[in-house]
Amino acid sequence: MGDAAGIGPEIIAKAYREQPELMQGCFVVGDVATLRRAAQIVASAGRPALPVAVIAEANHVHGVPPHCIPVVQIGTGAEPVAWGKVSAVAGALAGRCVEWAADAALNGHVCALVTAPLHKEALAAAGEPYNQFPGHTELLQARAAHFLGKPVSEVPVRMMLANDELRTVLVSIHVSLRKAIEAVTFDNVLQTIRIAHHALLPVLARAPRIAVAGLNPHAGERGLFGLEEREVIQPAIEAACAQGMQVSGPWAPDTVFMRARNRPGVVPEFDVVIAMYHDQGLIPVKYLGVEKGVNVTLGLPLVRTSPDHGTAFDIAGTGRADPSSLVEAVRMAKALAREAGHLPERRPKASEPLGGQPRKEH
């Protein structure tokens, strides 16, 4: 459900209303009263609020009638928190929902997780244990490490951003640009390549063509504008190739995304671009519009996607939130779960994009 004070419940209610077929088999891990309030906000003249049905466990989702929002209740079910305000109660509830859902996925009771936005400050205000996690990813990573009996450092994860046109996997995310440069190490770059390779191999049913971006302008222009390409990135690419992966680069950052872009009439040169830092990858993914971007956490022993936006406290409760990215996140989660063998349905063809949607040119 994400943070109850944000737009999470509203975009969930909109997804159920606008995409009933897609949402079949999905349920919300959250709070019934909060979802009922969201369903009311989404309702309009002639389109009454969708009913919310409480279910006790994952399997019961199949017994819920259509056009109904199934919810597993977490917490006491007290009054919903105020919209748009940082709340320790909402932070703790959101954290507990993530834990429940992670455990359900790790134990095979659900085939994928789609996470609505958390609010960092609410999570911090919630106190132990949630205040030690900057967000979903770290929470899920800790839960997965615990489940696997490994230290967190042995469950490396990477963020992939994807839309209809482009996939990019990031070496680092929420650190300053200075620290991001320090994070461009042989180990980190090779690990990112490896995680991307293993994540996309089953999706494409072949080795993904991985492009690695340089760090510096023109990928260093033969050492004139920086040495990281020669000293770090190139050796990591060679190591990955030696391990049988199909990797090229380091490519000039300003054109590699364009070359990987999947658009009508053009066969992209690459299936995914490894970006050296947050904005290098996010600028091109978001340039064509934020509403279609989906965030996929790679490296976890479970499928997890999320919309590519935050809690938007400024518009929470107004009914103006756009569910597009959440809808795409659900679509992609289903496609990935199918590939992972959790969903028995149709198998997308190798030429289909990650999300399993038809490409425009096909």
Next chain:
Amino acid sequence: MGDAAGIGPEIIAKAYREQPELMQGCFVVGDVATLRRAAQIVASAGRPALPVAVIAEANHVHGVPPHCIPVVQIGTGAEPVAWGKVSAVAGALAGRCVEWAADAALNGHVCALVTAPLHKEALAAAGEPYNQFPGHTELLQARAAHFLGKPVSEVPVRMMLANDELRTVLVSIHVSLRKAIEAVTFDNVLQTIRIAHHALLPVLARAPRIAVAGLNPHAGERGLFGLEEREVIQPAIEAACAQGMQVSGPWAPDTVFMRARNRPGVVPEFDVVIAMYHDQGLIPVKYLGVEKGVNVTLGLPLVRTSPDHGTAFDIAGTGRADPSSLVEAVRMAKALAREAGHLPERRPKASEPLGGQPRKEH
């Protein structure tokens, strides 16, 4: 003409063949034999090579018949150099062409300069004085400073990249990402804002709405991911606002370009984005396709545009070079010259984009 061994002469010949109206009033500063060779390469069955006419000075361009390439001959007119090879002769010739053209512009004999690509190594091989200049921009800057009787440091320039959708002005260009971070200083950011403001004011006939990108992910997320936004960028924005410019930011780099994007049905929030480093600005400009990007040098006492690509030695002489970016560069140079009062023709409306081309939605 750019480097004679590169694609410059070929894309010039193509521009004259494909855009005769646009090229009216334009002439080449270069080498007749090289242009004749280029015209031959561009010729095809049923479309003979355009004739090349030697002119002695700028004014004679108006006496040249249509469908003819007018050339001011620089140098001895010896055999053209080999395609696709670094040549000291080509480097020196290209350097001399730039000097001739810069002086012609500074002295008011031509209203704008469009520069075809140079080759850095050829320029270096050419020896004094050309080997001290990494490229056109520095050569033009030195020539302008000399003309104005100022030190080069008092003729600060910035690169603007523009296409139909987006304009971005860069704080720094061809340095490593580490050095680019060091170049994000109060003075450099404020100077970039000022140069962008003064360059776009006459084009838009109003104060441009300038967005300043942050340096770090999420523009530092209130100091969590870096302090440059608070300590450097924000004060520079405030100083610019205090001087009457219309400036906002620092904005999250991953969404600010999207918000400035001019596309059908959407009114962009900003007229230009100040990018903190090369790839931050170039990735979004190039994402939709490299062929339409134009490079504009701001800060010089002359109008100068150039295509957004290099000499492409790998395809030089094959006839496969794409003149689109050069054509756009000529179009934009004419629009800017018109705004600067050098060309008496029509005045674009304030709502028109920089290049004076009609927007799709109008």
